Every structure is written in structure tokens, then in C-alpha cells.
Amino acid sequence: MSTIRPRRSALYMPGSNARALEKAKALAADVLILDLEDAVAPDAKSVARDQVCAAVREGRYGSREVVIRINALDTPWGENDLAAVAGAAPDAVLIPKVSSAETLAAVGLRLRRHGAPERTRVWAMIETPFALLDLSAIASAAYDVDTRLSCFVMGTNDLAKETRARLLPGRAAMLPWLMNAVAAARAYGIDILDGVYNNLSDEAGFRAECEQGRDCGFDGKSLIHPSQISAANEVFGPTSDELEAARAIVAAFERPENAHKGVIPLNGRMVERLHAEMAKRVVALAEAIAERE
Structure with missing residues (x-):
């Protein structure tokens, strides 16, 4: 059996917030996703990039898996993000809005060109209608070692926006997409993380969605606040x-x-x-x- 790395809880941390980056060093999350994309305003992108890469190079995150989410390559910041991240050498780089295997091939080529170490893997956000229609092809990119693909992360908020499906308790409208993504990930031997839960005041609802994700076959859940770590770790770990x-x-x-x-x-x-x-x-x-x- 291949080595298992726990990914029960994957916490997004805004890359522009130096205090949050420091606080992350003491949190019990299995994965820290240091974000340069959604959590960072356009005028703070460059500062966030420098801050995150410096923090990753410095280390001190212990056994936590450190992932940097860059901006998409077709944005004004994506290319510079990828070049800087390659030098910082995190455990993985998270690519937003992946809609085809070609995107992952382009990312892998750039990482090699910029000298990223082989241990830096690629994670793909599944958050567009095109991605839903091409899940098998995207997951199959994991068979191309140059893409470095090792994990899917569901972007359920973006999927709701793009498809107009409502995020209701039980996620009935989302379940077919979630299960298809799980099947594609398992078919090609990669991990997969469930999307975020937005209501921080609804602890029971969050736990129920964690349990649903676990029962669907997800390896863990992406989180938006440290208060969600404990429940995710409990639910996605064996009793x-x-x-x-x-x-x-x-x-x-x-x-x-x-x-x-x-x-x-x-x-x-x-x-x-x-x-x-x-x-x-x-x-x-x-x-x-x-x-x-």
C-alpha cells in the first residue's frame, strides 16, 4: 500500500494576512492552503505572493502539508505566481478553475522550467461546468508524470455560481457531480477533498456535511475557518x-x-x-x- 498522508482538514489561509500565516503554524489542520486567489484583493496580490513564498521557504509548519493556491494562468498574476511558487517549493500548488487536462500539462511544463523540485505536486480545483463534463480526462492527467497531479479539490461555491444550482442542506443538486468527481479521482489513483461549508455559526450543519462527504468517499474537507478543524479531523479519521x-x-x-x-x-x-x-x-x-x- 502506498504511503498515506492524512488530509482530513484543509484550511484556506489568506496570503495577504501575515498574522494568519503565523497563526497557521500552531493549528491542527492536516493541510494549510495559503491562498493567493479568492482571499486576496487585486491590489494586494504581489505583496501576498512575496509574503506566502517567504513563509513557505522559512518553514516552521511542522508536519502540516503546505499548499499554495495561485491565480489562474490566464489572469495578470498567474504566471508570476507559478514562477515564485516553484522557487518556494511547497508540498503542492493548487490550480484554480482547471477545465481540461491541457491546463495541467501547461502547469507541469512551467514548474519544470522554473526548477520546482519533484516533490512539489499539483492539485486541481474542480469548479467549472467544463470540468464536470471532462472529469475523467482531467483525472487521467495523473498518469502523465509531468503534470504532477495528485489531488482534486471541489470548488462548490464556484460550481453553484456557474451552474445556478442552490447549495441547500443535503446538497441534492450537487451530489451527482460530487460522486462523479470521486469516481474519477479513484479511477486514476488521486485524492479528493470536499468543498467548503459557508455557515460558520451552523456547527451541526457543518458536521452533517462532513459526514456526508466522508460517506461519499472524500479524503477530507476544505475549510474556511480554524473553528472547523476539530470536527473535520474527527469525522474524516477512523473511530x-x-x-x-x-x-x-x-x-x-x-x-x-x-x-x-x-x-x-x-x-x-x-x-x-x-x-x-x-x-x-x-x-x-x-x-x-x-x-x-
Whole structure:
């Protein structure tokens, strides 16, 4: 099994806010998305870029995964963002409004030209109608090592704006798109994060949407405020009961008498080898979370 990196909580932090960048060093989020795009006014773009890249080069974010969201390449800031980010060498660069695999190929080419280290990966925002119509092709870019694609991030606010679908409790209008994106990500072996929840005062609603995202197969949730970190970490991490059950399944299949069996009885139910593979991932995720914390 490939190495698992917890991505239960991915917090957007405005790149123009130096105080927020400093505060992020003490937050319990698995991922910090330092934002140069939506959270930054046009007249603050250059300052935010310099500030974010300096903070990333300095480090001190510990085991948190550090991602920089740049402005789109067709904006006045995108090219300069990508050049600066390549030099800062974050864990990943998040590309907004990806609508085709060609965009990712162009990003990969520029990162190589600017000398970005191989460990800097590319994440893609899925937030346009064109992206929804071309999910498989976009996800398949992960098979081209030059694109560096390793994760999708759903931009549900932009999808609501572009499609006029309403963001209502339960997200009935969004669910087909969310599930198609999950399927595309899994087909090509990349992670996927759910979109943000806008109502900071509705803790129950946020938790319910986290649980829905978890049940749909998302690896974690993108967040807009530190107050959302704890619930996201809890919901997207295995419970003690789930971990105990997973360890029991793994142990059962490791017994010599079960080495060549495809199905075994365990605690009153029939368990297949596919359940053992699922259980191994639960155990690996729990161990990765424990190591990070």
C-alpha cells in the first residue's frame, strides 16, 4: 500500500494576512492552503505572493502539508505566481478553475522550467461546468508524470455560481457531480477533498456535511475557518471502534490457516479479502494520523 498522508482538514489561509500565516503554524489542520486567489484583493496580490513564498521557504509548519493556491494562468498574476511558487517549493500548488487536462500539462511544463523540485505536486480545483463534463480526462492527467497531479479539490461555491444550482442542506443538486468527481479521482489513483461549508455559526450543519462527504468517499474537507478543524479531523479519521474492527480483520487474514482463503467468518459475518484491503487502509490512516499528531 502506498504511503498515506492524512488530509482530513484543509484550511484556506489568506496570503495577504501575515498574522494568519503565523497563526497557521500552531493549528491542527492536516493541510494549510495559503491562498493567493479568492482571499486576496487585486491590489494586494504581489505583496501576498512575496509574503506566502517567504513563509513557505522559512518553514516552521511542522508536519502540516503546505499548499499554495495561485491565480489562474490566464489572469495578470498567474504566471508570476507559478514562477515564485516553484522557487518556494511547497508540498503542492493548487490550480484554480482547471477545465481540461491541457491546463495541467501547461502547469507541469512551467514548474519544470522554473526548477520546482519533484516533490512539489499539483492539485486541481474542480469548479467549472467544463470540468464536470471532462472529469475523467482531467483525472487521467495523473498518469502523465509531468503534470504532477495528485489531488482534486471541489470548488462548490464556484460550481453553484456557474451552474445556478442552490447549495441547500443535503446538497441534492450537487451530489451527482460530487460522486462523479470521486469516481474519477479513484479511477486514476488521486485524492479528493470536499468543498467548503459557508455557515460558520451552523456547527451541526457543518458536521452533517462532513459526514456526508466522508460517506461519499472524500479524503477530507476544505475549510474556511480554524473553528472547523476539530470536527473535520474527527469525522474524516477512523473511530476507535472502526480501528479495532479493521485490526481484527487484518489479523484474521494473517493467520496461517487463512492464508489461501478468499472469504472467512469473523464475528458473525463473512469477510472477504477486499475487506482486508480496506481494513489495512484504515489502520495505515490511523497510524499516519498518530504520527502526525
